[in-house]
Amino acid sequence: MKKRKIGLALSALLASGTLLAACGNDDNASDTKKDDKKSFSVAMVTDTGGIDDRSFNQSTWEGIEKFGKDNGLSKGNNGYDYLQSASESDYNTNLNSLIRRNFDLVFAVGFNLHDSVVEVAKQQKDAKIAIIDSVVEGQDNVASIMFKANEASYLAGAAAALQSKTGKIGFIGGMESDIIDGFEAGFVAGAKAANPKVKVDVQYAGSFGDAAKGQAIAKRMYDSGSDIIFHAAGGTGNGLFTEAKERKKKDPKADVWVIGVDRDQYDEGKVDDKTNVTFTSVLKRVDIAAEDVAKQSKDGKFPGGKTITLGLKDNGVDLADSHGVITSDTQKKIDEYKEKIIKGEITVPEKPEK
Amino acid sequence: MSKRLTNILVPLISILLGIIVGAIVMAISGFSPVDGYIALWNGVFGNTYNIGETIRQITPYVFAGLAVAFAFRTGLFNIGVEGQLIVGWLAAAYVGYAFDLPKIVHIPLALLAAAVAGGLWAFIPGLLKAKLQVHEVIVTIMMNYIALHVVNATIATLSDGEKTEKIHETASLRSPFLESITDYSRLHWGFIIAILAVIIMWFILEKTTRGYELKSVGFNQHASEYAGMNVSKNIILAMVISGIFAGLGGAMEALGTFGNISKMTAFTGIGFDGIAVALLGANQPFGVLLGAMLFGSLKNGGLNMPNEAGIPVEIVSIVIALIIFFVASGYIIRVALERISKKKKEEK
Secondary structure: OHHHHHHHHHHHHHHHHHHHOOOOOOOOOOOOOOOOOOOOOEEEEOOOOOOOOOOHHHHHHHHHHHHHHHOOOOEOOOOEEEEOOOOOOHHHHHHHHHHHOOOOEEEEEOHHHHHHHHHHHHHOOOOOEEEEOOOOOOOOOEEEEEEOHHHHHHHHHHHHHHHOOOOEEEEEEOOOOHHHHHHHHHHHHHHHHHOOOOEEEEEEOOOOOOHHHHHHHHHHHHHOOOOEEEEEOHHHHHHHHHHHHHHHHHOOOOOOEEEEEEOOOHHHHEOOOOOEOEEEEEEEOHHHHHHHHHHHHHOOOOOOOOEEEEOOOOOOEEEOOOOOOOOHHHHHHHHHHHHHHHHOOOOOOOOOOO | OOHHHHHHHHHHHHHHHHHHHHHHHHHHOOOOHHHHHHHHHHHHHOOHHHHHHHHHHHHHHHHHHHHHHHHHHOOOOOOOHHHHHHHHHHHHHHHHHHOOOOHHHHHHHHHHHHHHHHHHHHHHHHHHHHHHOOOHHHHHHHHHHHHHHHHHHHHHHHOOOOEOOOOOHHHOOEOHHHHHHOOOOOOEOHHHHHHHHHHHHHHHHHHOHHHHHHHHHHHOHHHHHHOOOOHHHHHHHHHHHHHHHHHHHHHHHHHHHOOOOEOOOOOOOHHHHHHHHHHHOOOOHHHHHHHHHHHHHHHHHHHHHHHHHOOOHHHHHHHHHHHHHHHHOHHHHHHHHHHHHHHHHHHO
């Protein structure tokens, strides 16, 4: 009996965990009324990060929302919509659900959805799917969208190396993967190019959702003398912001900076009205890419079977406005690097040196 | 009130109460409960695709529930089902793609690998409990984390990074026949294995001497020892069998649903849900089957609520948690029913 009680208490705990996890957005007034006239409709499936991940899921949705509003669509059937995935096994079901609701184009956000996209695309031959951050080959009804995040990371690395006072900067990765490799490789290469003596402290958290772990790593890095830390770790990176803001609160003169990722994370770094710990952000314009592909598809030019790769040249990646943190001297150097990358004079590595 | 009537009334009232409170939550949040529940129903039974997906979702829950329930019957709390399931998943996936064998050998071998992996993972806490009286809850929780990271590291070594290769056709539990009758759902033959597992657990516990001993240790260790049973041997055995069930649950994901294993950023949750499934099923094999059906149906049906009724996943999680909460608290309703019938008698 005692064991049973423990068990009940534990499952109650787990259930309350689910309840707590439920504090999120509900900004959607659901319009499921059906329009008779058929317009071009778009939808997306998130990965397990969820729609409000302050990262690429949210960014894709912003692109889709913009496309929808520009074309006079409403949320719901025959308009634009999203489905969130709570676990990996939901990807297939969610893709299928949206295709069955006759959306003309379905975005699959994140490389985690690769296998599901391949499977569903083979079964639903009339569906059009666009996958972000992964390449699906040999499937005419799938378009792949990739970003050269390493190029923008290169600029961030250069800027950090030029402005670091301690000569030591940090990189926090989520999980080791091709995509995150690009961020790391670009950041380290850029830093070394700008200042060969700079030290880059690289650590992976093993998770994209563990803010506590992110904070612990950030604490160690700041303690050991790093002053600017770049994260490519999704929700784990929120812990980095927390740590930096706490230090800044205690000591307004502390040299602690964070480089954000995917979206402009300036708002995340706000300490008070005057102080902000955000150095800059490495932008991945998933929103622009999603909107573009939606527009192309609407005009009957769905890039099926092709891989679209967006870099600095296409404005697919960039650095965010630093709000004056990056000095004009540094900015000049960064602009030089940027030009060289666009011209092809600098090739930014995609894999970190091991 | 007759006992039989109470037995039927209790689960019915619990589910009804859960649905009512869930409806209130939806109404307060500004969504139509009617649309919500229709979407939930359709998500489970709406079309052949959803039926197929629901059965697929139920399958691993059956194994996770059996694993927890089996340990409970021997007085052990195996909270490590999650980890045992993950190592089983990896083992089955590895055997699935690394060997070239005819189907009739390949599938059993992959299942065996998963069972052995899960069993070994549970053997360690079993041994520590039996020999050194280390509490199995602590060890199994820690073994979950070890499993998660060891498996992730192994996947990184075995593959070029994210996930293993797909298993060969000969190891797959999926079939074109099941796909064709369920409109391309991921339903696979694993559900047959799950039903067999339920029968096997019932047989072990109810029809064998060993099962009697296991249960006896669960009731009272000291009495069992006094009666001449080898308590520590039974504890280890119970944990290993529990781990075998969990490992097979992982094999369902490897050979059926996914066809490979990807690096995990977090636990799958199936093992933890297994605790609730086992308790809902009162640790009885057939009860576990029912509990898993409820869990799997709600989980898969819940996916359709944002899809069809536009209800956010957060609200859906609350509604589903409420239904499960009320089903689990059937005891309260039983007491309430008894009180009411007693009062009536007194009034007479």
